Amino acid sequence: MRQTNTLGEALETLKLIWRHREGFKFGGRQINQLKLFKWQVDLENKIPAAVLDTIDVLYPEGKPRPLLTKKNRIATGWHMIFTLQPGVTFSGILRQTEFFSDACRAHVSIELKGGFIHMTVHDAKVETYYPYLWDPTPYLEKMDLPIPIGYGPTGQLKVIDLADLPHMRVGGTTFTGKSNFLHNLFISLAKLPYVRLAVIDLALLEFSYSRGFAAFATETITALRLLTALEKEMHRRRQVLEAVGVEKIQEYHSLMGEESKYDLPYIILLIDEFAFMNPDSTPETGEKEIRRQCQSICANLAALARKVGIHLILAMQRPDMKILPGQLKANLPGALSFKTIDDVNSQIILDNNAAANLPDIKGRAIWQVGNRQQEVQVMHLPLKKARMILNQLRGVRDSGEWINYEAKRLPPSKSSRKASKTL
Numbered sequence: 001m002r003q004t005n006t007l008g009e010a011l012e013t014l015k016l017i018w019r020h021r022e023g024f025k026f027g028g029r030q031i032n033q034l035k036l037f038k039w040q041v042d043l044e045n046k047i048p049a050a051v052l053d054t055i056d057v058l059y060p061e062g063k064p065r066p067l068l069t070k071k072n073r074i075a076t077g078w079h080m081i082f083t084l085q086p087g088v089t090f091s092g093i094l095r096q097t098e099f100f101s102d103a104c105r106a107h108v109s110i111e112l113k114g115g116f117i118h119m120t121v122h123d124a125k126v127e128t129y130y131p132y133l134w135d136p137t138p139y140l141e142k143m144d145l146p147i148p149i150g151y152g153p154t155g156q157l158k159v160i161d162l163a164d165l166p167h168m169r170v171g172g173t174t175f176t177g178k179s180n181f182l183h184n185l186f187i188s189l190a191k192l193p194y195v196r197l198a199v200i201d202l203a204l205l206e207f208s209y210s211r212g213f214a215a216f217a218t219e220t221i222t223a224l225r226l227l228t229a230l231e232k233e234m235h236r237r238r239q240v241l242e243a244v245g246v247e248k249i250q251e252y253h254s255l256m257g258e259e260s261k262y263d264l265p266y267i268i269l270l271i272d273e274f275a276f277m278n279p280d281s282t283p284e285t286g287e288k289e290i291r292r293q294c295q296s297i298c299a300n301l302a303a304l305a306r307k308v309g310i311h312l313i314l315a316m317q318r319p320d321m322k323i324l325p326g327q328l329k330a331n332l333p334g335a336l337s338f339k340t341i342d343d344v345n346s347q348i349i350l351d352n353n354a355a356a357n358l359p360d361i362k363g364r365a366i367w368q369v370g371n372r373q374q375e376v377q378v379m380h381l382p383l384k385k386a387r388m389i390l391n392q393l394r395g396v397r398d399s400g401e402w403i404n405y406e407a408k409r410l411p412p413s414k415s416s417r418k419a420s421k422t423l
């Protein structure tokens, strides 16, 4: 009988002997078929076993505990359903998510559905590199603002509709891929002819290539002017929608026809580094006031602008509670976090430690909406390629600034509208 070296080989051999019902040797020892079969089953059940062990530790014997009623192997890992016993609460289990993640060495999401606890353990592996390749066309039938987030464990590209989301927060320490993602986002949105972009680049993240295509500010004083113009535009749009008796920009577009997407385009505001708007990090009174106003307009836009088609993406390296207070965070429901330097930073962005435990892979991040999360690998878009794509878009689009925030003129001129439609 042959000697096996690896686990894979051992399992292959198992299949063979199962058919022929003979004993065989593994590592020099005679293993009986039944033992090996049990070993395979144990391996398969490693995750549910880790979850049950964690429950044993968290809910000592004799005390009420969640009871496993169903487990299924799914493409991305395991899905388990638990019944809630009297004395066990959903929020109590949710608070223990980190323990389950640690025990399974995988991301765990927990939800309450129909009175049952649904736990999903994502133990599938994510590939380490994907180049930027993005065509929004197949998504436009169902989505207004499709954006690619990254590839998940199944090798599927996670695409979301920013129009539904409606705002996002992006975190992660330096050199992990945050800027790359923002360029992904910018270029992907620039491909949509009924989108206008605004960038506040306080971190000087090389967004200067977007000048003339997007409204652009690199200092807090110009950022304040830009934000003020956007806030006015938000109020103007609310009146426009009110006048025709609709509540949301989508209803306006469907009532007034495709053409109206160019009269009332979506506006996406991208801010990096949002923490530079913290008034407490400057001693100058004048600058403090500018930052305070910037922050307050951002909070207003996050709370009120989604229905009128203005969407925010706020990126930050080291957020704190002052820069991302609970209310603002609640209004930015989509979160993408690259690796953070510690649990505290991960907690601020995601409300859990998942981003601190990410592997050291550039472009690897956690995508989270509510308590659903998944690990993704963001596509790599080198700056040179971003510049090249934008230059091609400039060729078919009006390259004049669509928003003259100094003069507070909005929305884009007729000429830019005509040019956009040819894209």
Ligand SMILES: Nc1ncnc2c1ncn2[C@@H]1O[C@H](COP(=O)(O)OP(=O)(O)OP(=O)(O)O)[C@@H](O)[C@H]1O
Binding pocket: 129, 130, 172, 173, 174, 175, 176, 177, 178, 179, 180, 181, 205, 317, 362, 363, 364, 377, 378, 379, 380, 381, 382
């Ligand atoms: N998705 C990705 N795939 C492969 N490489 C990536 C990816 N994202 C970023 N990189 C590479 O990792 C390095 C850091 O990326 P990036 O500048 O985006 O990080 P960052 O976190 O924004 O850093 P900083 O805040 O200092 O600008 C770059 O060399 C970039 O080319």
